[in-house]
Amino acid sequence: MTLLNTTLKWLLKRRLPRLEYMMKHPEEIQQGVFRQLIEKGKRTEFGRQHQFSDIRTIRGFQERVPVSAYEDLFPYIERVMKGERNVLWPTPIHWFSKSSGTTNARSKFIPVSQESLDECHFRGGKDLMAFYIANRPESKVFEGKGVSIGGSLHDNPYSSHGFAGDVSAVIMKNLPTWGQYIRTPPLEVALMGEWEAKIERMAEITSKENVTSILGVPTWTLVLLERILQLTGKRNILEVWPNFEVFIHGAVAFQPYRDLFSHDVFPSKDITYLETYNASEGFFAVQDDLSRIGEMMLMLDYGIFYEFVPVEQAEDPYPRALTIDEVEIDKNYALVISTNGGLWRYRVGDTVRFTSLYPHRLKVSGRTKHxxxxxxxxxxxxxxxxxxxxxxxxxxxxxxxxxxxxxxxxxxxxxxxxxxxxxxxxxxxxxxxxxxxxxxxxxxxxxxxxxxxxxxxxxxxxxxxxxxxxxxxxxxxxxxxxxxxxxxxxxxxxxxxxxxxxxxxxxxxxxx
CATH class of the missing domain: 3.30.70 (Alpha-Beta Plaits)
Structure with missing residues (x-):
């Protein structure tokens, strides 16, 4: 695996000039993303209804298209799930990421296009490792395996068209061959639907591997690691995985778990904790500087156009939405996105607060509702x-x-x-x-x-x-x-x- 480690590190370092350009030219990058989205959106029913062909500026876009909650877009999403094309996005949609939080159904389903897989989620995964290598140039992370703790997949509940599941499961199912090679456990185990059996099999398999990294939510990660310790009789996970380097976490706040991980699970100052901001709707941000705990850099060239709404206007259909060049430090904004999966001025529900500009780093400050x-x-x-x-x-x-x-x-x-x-x-x-x-x-x-x-x-x-x-x-x-x-x-x-x-x-x- 030494040759693979060297090769992958070299390839990842080649991504850094693009990331440095993005840090210095955020407005230019976002303007380009906006133009590409509008050009694609012209060919959709949503785009025709909102006259995308006449849109020339961001302000014009904001005047024609209201900010939408999931409930507002659901009639379009339902049609996509039933197999209709060119409704929200012009290319075929076969995958839907599933999460909760909507008021009109037990779960909500977010369309995942091939563009959002390639240009957003996969690019985000490569970029977060590029940042890690830049911070830890001596890393041997690719000499071992990465544990991926994801969800499960199931059939599209609306038709025989496509599949739905947790965004982590959608990503894992679509990983390229080289991505499957460096992760564990096997896909058929990682995507199991019965959680108790899944954790048991994952613990049995991964406890015997040379694991150097984990990507997962802290809560589910703790469940897996506790089971591994029970199976092996070891006192901490470093006795099981002595070459472990980095835990990549997201989805929930890590601070309440930090002491537990650093003192009990991985009792070593050499372990790195890398935060990401990845959701069903897209890959938004990644921690680029390990010294800035809780701060992540907004990734601006992933096919997502960002708008930032002052929290007091968070529920307005036509708020005074700011673009990346207009935001200020230490102010809370509700996050609104338009994506290469067909979400248009979609209210994510999160609030963010910028901690620096150029590069634009932020913290997730909360939700727009309790x-x-x-x-x-x-x-x-x-x-x-x-x-x-x-x-x-x-x-x-x-x-x-x-x-x-x-x-x-x-x-x-x-x-x-x-x-x-x-x-x-x-x-x-x-x-x-x-x-x-x-x-x-x-x-x-x-x-x-x-x-x-x-x-x-x-x-x-x-x-x-x-x-x-x-x-x-x-x-x-x-x-x-x-x-x-x-x-x-x-x-x-x-x-x-x-x-x-x-x-x-x-x-x-x-x-x-």
Whole structure:
């Protein structure tokens, strides 16, 4: 593998001049992407409806095309999934990446064109390794295998046309031969749909390989690594994989897991942690400087045209959207994208904050709505409201206020959600209420259901019942009384949760 390591490192270094040009000329790069997208989009039904042939400027594009949520584009996407062509994008679409977070269905499906595979996802994978090699020129990462922890694929639910699955599974299935050669486990194992059996087979196979890198979400990675330690009887993963170099992570915030990985899993200062911002809709950013933890460089030549909407206008159909040359440091923007997969002025749902310009580095600062995504479950307020409503209906309860947040994984412990609920009318069976709350979340959110499967990542939620008046007193202590102030329903941190629990500890009635 030494020759392969040398060859691949040489090839990756050749990408650096292009990346350096992109850092210095972001407006020029984005203007080029915009023109290419409009030219392609002219040949689609969406483009004809919005008169792409008459569009000459970005401002003209923004005036003709409203910012869209998934629900707005879904009628077009459904037609694409049923086999229609030239609806959103002129080339055939055979793949659809699946995720949750939509309010009108259990899952949402994002078209993945061949262009978005080649020019976005695959290019992103090569560029992130180019940055890694630039930061670690002595690396021997390609002398071993890379573990890919992905999802699964299934048939298109709308027709026999194409396949759907997690974006990681779509990417793995379409990797070129050389990409398959340097990864593990075999594709038939990596794409297994039954998670418990999949983790078992992955642990058996990868524990016997010379693994030098992992690409995955921290939560699922921990599940795999814990199983490997159980099988091997080793104390940490470096005893299993002594040549391990880099963990490439994304999808959820890594900071709550950093100490666990660096102290327990990979107890060495030589291990690199490289962050990416990759979603079902596209590959957006990658950490280019290892000293800048949590900061990633926006990749501007991946067939994605970016717009940045001030958060106070995030829900407007025609907001004052900024382009890459107009953004400012330390301001929060809602991310809007147009892509070479046929998404047009699509509201991703994330908010970002730029930490530097030239190059344009950013941090993912949150979501445009309250949510919990500590483990990749993407539970949104609509999911929570549905679950609360059904649990109340089944148990005769009425809820006056609630909030929820994550309990992060620790060494040997699972993650879970923790709820603080104030009832105006108590349930006739608290245990049944908790059960229905959990079951409903699993029914309405496929990602939460996957994490709850056999308690592999998430255990059942903890529910704390607090005395009446608790939330009112808490809001008063924060100076937030009044109609314009609302209790934050969901949070991806424990800030609100711990504050309420600490202030109400002497009055709490636990119902775990």
């Amino acid at each position: 949510f919990i995504n500590a483990f990749g479950e993407e539970v949104i307020v609509e999911n929570a409201e549905t679950a609360i409503t059904r649990a109340c209906e089944a148990t005769g309860a009425a809820v006056s206020d609630y909030t929820a947040g994550p309990v992060y994984m620790g060494s040997g412990t699972h993650g879970r959600h923790e709820w603080v609920i104030e009832f105006s009318h108590d349930p006739d069976d608290q245990e049944r209420f908790n059960q229905i709350l959990d079951e409903t979340l699993r029914q309405v959110n496929s990602d939460y259901d996957a994490k709850r499967y056999n308690d592999m990542v998430l255990k059942e939620p903890i529910v704390h019942v607090v005395p009446r008046g608790t939330f009112y007193a808490w809001m008063g202590n924060r100076g937030k009384l009044g109609g314009q102030h609302k209790v934050p329903r969901l949070s991806n941190s424990r800030e609100y949760l711990d504050d309420i629990l600490n202030r109400a500890a002497d009055r709490l009635d636990y119902a775990d």
